[in-house]
Amino acid sequence: MKLIGLMGLGLALLAQVASAKPVEVKFEKVSDHVYAYIGEMGDRSVDNFGLNSNHGLVVTDKGAVLIDSGASYTAAKQLEAAAAKVTKQPIVAVINTGSQDHRWLGNGYFADKGVEIVTLQRTVDAQKKQGAGQIAGLKNTLGEQMMGTEPVHATKPVAEDRKTLTIGGADFVVRYFADAHFAGDAVVYLPKTKVLFSGDHVYVDRILGVLPGHSNPKTWRTAVHEMMKTYPTAKVVPGHGQVCDMKKVKAETTNYLDYLNDVVGKAATNMEEIDVVSAKARDLPQFKHLKVYDVLHPKNVNSTFLFYEQGN
Numbered sequence: 001m002k003l004i005g006l007m008g009l010g011l012a013l014l015a016q017v018a019s020a021k022p023v024e025v026k027f028e029k030v031s032d033h034v035y036a037y038i039g040e041m042g043d044r045s046v047d048n049f050g051l052n053s054n055h056g057l058v059v060t061d062k063g064a065v066l067i068d069s070g071a072s073y074t075a076a077k078q079l080e081a082a083a084a085k086v087t088k089q090p091i092v093a094v095i096n097t098g099s100q101d102h103r104w105l106g107n108g109y110f111a112d113k114g115v116e117i118v119t120l121q122r123t124v125d126a127q128k129k130q131g132a133g134q135i136a137g138l139k140n141t142l143g144e145q146m147m148g149t150e151p152v153h154a155t156k157p158v159a160e161d162r163k164t165l166t167i168g169g170a171d172f173v174v175r176y177f178a179d180a181h182f183a184g185d186a187v188v189y190l191p192k193t194k195v196l197f198s199g200d201h202v203y204v205d206r207i208l209g210v211l212p213g214h215s216n217p218k219t220w221r222t223a224v225h226e227m228m229k230t231y232p233t234a235k236v237v238p239g240h241g242q243v244c245d246m247k248k249v250k251a252e253t254t255n256y257l258d259y260l261n262d263v264v265g266k267a268a269t270n271m272e273e274i275d276v277v278s279a280k281a282r283d284l285p286q287f288k289h290l291k292v293y294d295v296l297h298p299k300n301v302n303s304t305f306l307f308y309e310q311g312n
Contacts, residue, residue, distance in 0.1 A: 060168025063092030069106030076106030097199030099126035123184035204241035
C-alpha cells in the first residue's frame with residue numbers, strides 16, 4: 001500500500017508538471033497608445049520567463065518604445081512577440097528604469113537588432129556593477145532561457161538626472177529622484193496621457209522588498225514622496241502589481257516605507273533590541289493583505305534595522 005501510495009503521489013506530481021503552461025506575455029491597454037504587461041507577483045521561474053515584473057509599451061508614429069527589456073534574451077523575445085500583437089510598429093527604443101535583472105538584461109536582444117537603448121548614466125553605472133552576478137544567479141533559475149544573455153548597456157547614457165525625449169511625436173520624461181529598490185532607479189512619465197511607469201519605486205498588491213546591499217530604505221522613501229509630489233494625478237504602472245492611482249501608491253508603498261524608516265529605523269538609531277522591534281512589527285493590519293507579506297515583511301524589518309544600525 002505504501003508503494004502504491006508513493007507511485008500515486010509521483011504520478012500526481014508528474015501530471016502537475018505536465019499541465020504547467022508558460023505564462024502568456026500580453027500587453028493590456030492603459031491609455032491611448034500606452035500598454036502594460038503586468039507580471040506575476042511570485043518568484044522568477046521558467047514558466048514566467050523571469051518576468052515577475054511589469055513592463056510598458058508606447059506606440060508612436062515612428063515606432064514602439066518598450067519600457068524595460070526583461071530578464072534575459074528569451075524574455076526580450078517574449079516581450080517583442082507580445083508587442084507585435086498590439087501594433088505593427090517595430091520596437092525602435094528601449095528605456096531602462098533600473099538595474100535589477102528584469103529591467104535590463106534583455107537589452108542585448110534589442111541592441112542586436114539596432115534598437116536604441118536609453119538609460120540614465122547613474123543607472124548604467126549600477127548595471128555594470130551587477131550584470132555578471134545577475135546573469136550567473138539567473139542561470140540557476142532560468143537555465144537555457146539565459147542562453148545569449150549578455151550585460152549590454154546604453155552606448156550613450158543620459159548624463160542628466162532628468163531628460164525629456166521625443167520619439168515619434170510622443171514625449172518621454174526619464175527622471176531620477178534618489179536610489180530606491182536598487183541604485184539608479186528611474187521613472188518614465190508620459191505628459192500627454194499622464195501615465196507614469198514607476199519602475200521599482202512602487203509595489204502595490206504585494207509587499208516591497210528591502211534587499212541588503214541593494215536597497216536604500218531611507219532614500220527610497222524620499223524618492224517616492226518626491227515622485228508623488230511631482231506627478232500627483234498620474235495613472236501609475238507600478239514595478240509590481242496592478243495599474244493604480246497615487247492613493248494606492250501612498251497606502252501600499254509610501255506608508256510602508258514611512259513605517260520602516262520612522263519606526264524601525266528610529267528604533268535602530270536609538271539602539272533598541274532588534275528582537276523587541278521585530279516582535280512589535282510582526283503584525284501590521286494595514287499591510288497584511290499584501291502578497292508575500294509573511295515572507296518578506298520580517299526580512300524588510302531586519303534589513304532596515306541593520307541599515308540604520310550601521311549608521312546609514
